[in-house]
Amino acid sequence: MIVTTKQMQPAVEVNSVSKTFILPHETRNTLKENVINVFKKRTYENFRALDDVNISIGKGEFVGIVGKNGSGKSTLLKIIAGIYKPCAGEVKIHGDIAPFLELGIGFQDDLTARENIFINGTLLGLTRAEIKNRFESIVTFSGIGNFLDLKIKNFSSGMRARLAFAIAREADAQIYLCDELLAVGDEQFQEKCMEVFRRWKAEGKTILLVSHNPQIISDFCTRAVLLDHGKIVAEGLPDAVLDQYHQKIKFTPG
Amino acid sequence: MPKAKYHNLRIIKELTVAEFKLRYQNSYLGYFWTLLKPLMLFGVIYLVFSVFMRYPVENYPVYLLLGIIIWNFFSEATLIGMNTFLTKRHLITKIYFSRAALVFSSTISSMITLLLNMIIFFVFLAISGVWPGPEALFFVLYLVEIYLIVTGITFVLAVFTVRFHDLQHIWEMLLQIIFWLTPIIYPVTIVPVVYHRLIFLNPLARIIEYSRDIFIRHHIPELSLNVVLAIMAIVIFAAGYAIFRTQKDSIAEKL
Numbered sequence: 001m002i003v004t005t006k007q008m009q010p011a012v013e014v015n016s017v018s019k020t021f022i023l024p025h026e027t028r029n030t031l032k033e034n035v036i037n038v039f040k041k042r043t044y045e046n047f048r049a050l051d052d053v054n055i056s057i058g059k060g061e062f063v064g065i066v067g068k069n070g071s072g073k074s075t076l077l078k079i080i081a082g083i084y085k086p087c088a089g090e091v092k093i094h095g096d097i098a099p100f101l102e103l104g105i106g107f108q109d110d111l112t113a114r115e116n117i118f119i120n121g122t123l124l125g126l127t128r129a130e131i132k133n134r135f136e137s138i139v140t141f142s143g144i145g146n147f148l149d150l151k152i153k154n155f156s157s158g159m160r161a162r163l164a165f166a167i168a169r170e171a172d173a174q175i176y177l178c179d180e181l182l183a184v185g186d187e188q189f190q191e192k193c194m195e196v197f198r199r200w201k202a203e204g205k206t207i208l209l210v211s212h213n214p215q216i217i218s219d220f221c222t223r224a225v226l227l228d229h230g231k232i233v234a235e236g237l238p239d240a241v242l243d244q245y246h247q248k249i250k251f252t253p254g
Numbered sequence: 255m256p257k258a259k260y261h262n263l264r265i266i267k268e269l270t271v272a273e274f275k276l277r278y279q280n281s282y283l284g285y286f287w288t289l290l291k292p293l294m295l296f297g298v299i300y301l302v303f304s305v306f307m308r309y310p311v312e313n314y315p316v317y318l319l320l321g322i323i324i325w326n327f328f329s330e331a332t333l334i335g336m337n338t339f340l341t342k343r344h345l346i347t348k349i350y351f352s353r354a355a356l357v358f359s360s361t362i363s364s365m366i367t368l369l370l371n372m373i374i375f376f377v378f379l380a381i382s383g384v385w386p387g388p389e390a391l392f393f394v395l396y397l398v399e400i401y402l403i404v405t406g407i408t409f410v411l412a413v414f415t416v417r418f419h420d421l422q423h424i425w426e427m428l429l430q431i432i433f434w435l436t437p438i439i440y441p442v443t444i445v446p447v448v449y450h451r452l453i454f455l456n457p458l459a460r461i462i463e464y465s466r467d468i469f470i471r472h473h474i475p476e477l478s479l480n481v482v483l484a485i486m487a488i489v490i491f492a493a494g495y496a497i498f499r500t501q502k503d504s505i506a507e508k509l
Contacts, residue, residue: 021507030420078506082350085503105348110276122268123349125261 009094011175011206012057012080017089019050019075019230049075051230052089059095059174060204062197064217064238066245067227073210076227077101077177080208095174095206098124100181103164109153113144116152117167124171134170141192142166161189169196175206194220214242262352269359274366288367289374292319292326299439311441313470316382320469321438321462323371328404328458329429331364335408336415336422343509353502354495357412361405368397379469387472393465395480399487400461406494413501416508438462457486 025043028034050072057063065073078084080091081099099105106123107116117138121131139145142162144155152160165181181193197220200207211217217224217238224241226234226248234244278285296319304314311317338360339346339353346353379386415421436459437445445453453459460483464475474480 029418031418031424032420034418083347083506099349102348106345108272108276110279111272115272115275119268119272122264123345123351127260127264 009059010056011059011061011093011095012055012208013092013094014053014055014076014080015089015092017050017053017076017079017086017091018048019072019079019084019086021047021049023047048230050079050086053227053230053232055225055232055235057206057208059206061223062201062207062209062221064221064224064241065208065210065227066212066214066217066224066241068249071227072230073227074101074179075230077179077208077210081177093175096125096172097175097177098168098171098173099177100168101177101179103161103168103181105164107152107160107164110151112149113152113155113163114148117163120164120167121170124168125173126171130170130172138163138166138170141169158186158189162192165189165193165196173205176200176208178207178209178211180210180212214245217242262355265351266355266359266362269355270362270366273359273363277363285367285370289371292322292371293374295326296322303439313382313384316379316384316470317441317466318439319375319378320465321436323368323375324400324462324465325433325436325438325458326371327364327368327400329433330367331361331404332408332411332425333422333429334364335360335404336411336425339412339416339505339509340419346506347509353505354409354498357405357409357498361401361408364404365397365401384470386469389468389472389474392468392474395484396461396465396468399483400458402487402491403457403461406491409494409498413498413505416501416505432456432458435459436462457483457490460486 023045025045028037028042053072053076065076067073075084077099078101079086080093081097081101083099083101104116104120106119108119111119117135118128118131121134122128126134139148142159142165144159144163147155147159152163155163194216197207197216201220209216209221221238223236224234224238225232226241226245228248233248234241278288296315299322300315300318303318335357338356342356345351346356376386411421411425435453436456437453442450442453442459442463454463460479464479464483467473467475
């Protein structure tokens with residue numbers, strides 16, 4: 001007799017998810033273009049971004065998603081995050097999601113850092129009171145203490161990334177979706193990121209990470225998944241999957 | 255997906271505050287400029303119709319200003335609101351939250367401007383010696399109704415602007431037409447009676463006319479008229495929201 005408790009329920013279930021984008025060969029964005037060309041037939045291309053993807057991610061797992069550009073990694077994350085709806089299949093989520101598909105979601109250039117902390121924090125699911133409580137911690141981690149009342153359009157890209165990450169770190173979710181977070185930033189920033197990953201792991205959070213950096217995948221992930229042309233072609237221990245990924249890159253032209 | 259049930263409400267609040275700040279902070283006098291537009295329109299029309307043409311309308315200045323302020327809300331809220339998915343595309347493509355929240359925060363921002371304009375209007379009323387009576391409280395109902403109408407229309411416009419970026423130009427033209435077909439500048443009495451039914455098919459015309467009834471003639475319109483207006487407002491909002499729901503899932507992809 002198998003007893004499934006809430007503990008054993010997977011955090012993220014992706015069941016037979018497919019996503020096809022219908023891409024027109026020419027864009028007709030305005031009513032004028034549509035009317036003028038009403039008799040000219042539009043040609044389309046069906047781009048199969050995801051093809052019958054099945055994956056189940058348990059609580060506390062740190063799953064790395066690798067694949068060539070265009071293999072469907074970002075699309076998969078966006079569907080899990082609820083930004084796109086799948087054409088077929090379904091996604092079941094058990095727990096709160098904090099999507100880090102880009103750092104600094106909701107940042108308005110014309111507003112100050114202080115104001116943006118509240119906007120970004122609210123979008124990530126925190127209440128005003130929680131943001132106020134964590135404000136000090138955010139400021140210290142990002143090191144922008146002197147620039148709180150400066151408009152963030154005047155921030156360097158490094159400062160933006162540090163601020164965004166500092167806020168992200170305070171998000172109170174159970175599931176984190178990260179898309180190439182470590183691509184930006186200097187070594188110090190990368191080190192801070194890895195510190196946060198370690199903390200999240202210790203706290204039993206579920207993490208999905210898309211990355212081209214094999215070191216990170218190897219060091220942190222409990223499992224890895226290789227996507228190619230929208231299908232999962234490999235799944236398992238990080239080192240094994242990474243090996244397959246390298247094979248693919250070497251022997252596939254282009 | 256979002257955690258607490260107040261998540262969407264909190265987002266609406268934060269976005270509205272941010273939206274309001276953004277709209278007014280880039281110019282020195284901020285709100286003042288937004289106020290200037292209806293005031294200038296009022297000034298010029300008053301000059302032409304009252305001083306040049308000597309229009310025989312009771313309390314024309316108050317009559318005109320009220321109409322212009324309400325019209326301004328309708329036009330500004332829909333024009334700005336319809337672009338909200340385009341201007342906030344960087345938000346929508348990166349994180350999931352209620353798309354409706356964006357529309358609400360835009361129209362609420364415009365509503366705040368309307369309320370500020372109403373304060374100016376009250377000052378004007380006081381100067382003109384046309385004190386509002388207790389029936390003025392009824393105006394709150396009209397505020398709610400015009401908010402529903404504006405938001406319902408904005409839902410539809412916003413969702414279709416994603417597909418047709420030039421919808422804004424078409425709406426601007428339509429607004430011009432609606433402006434002239436609504437008794438804002440002219441009293442409804444100059445319109446041949448046979449056309450009155452058509453004029454009052456327009457809920458905006460009703461709201462403006464009933465508001466004038468309340469503030470200037472100190473008279474609450476009869477119940478049947480109010481019921482019809484309320485039904486119009488609710489239907490427009492419900493229909494707008496329903497249309498929005500059929501399109502909202504594909505917004506992120508089209509951006």
